[in-house]
Amino acid sequence: MNVRKEREVPPRYSQQFKDEAVRMVLDGPRPITHVAAELSIHETSLGKWVSQYRASLNPGPQPGTGEPKTDRERQLERENQKLREENAFLKKAALDSTGQSNSAGRGRFTWRDWVGRGCRTR
Known part of the structure; x- marks a missing residue:
């Protein structure tokens, strides 16, 4: 015997009820979840x-x-695409032969450079 369980039909709400519920959400500081709980409806609806x-x-x-x-x-x-391509090209061109950036002030001198030039450490 094949018994099918009847599905529960969701309630139909009037347009007036929906409009009032929306007004409660938009006019007040309460979130949708609070208004839905107060009206006993699902928050997704x-x-x-x-x-x-x-x-x-x-x-x-x-x-x-x-x-x-x-x-x-x-x-x-x-x-925009053309500018992105040009920017990528310029970034690649900014690298010198050692793969380091040419930017000024970054890694200009190492400790060995200072010592090799006879600079005093104290």
């Missing part, structure tokens, strides 16, 4: 309602949604 409300206020394209790039964005990306 309330979080989705808040996200949907915020998205409805700002209907512009969201980052990472795959919106086509403008010509200016493509131009800036090409320029």
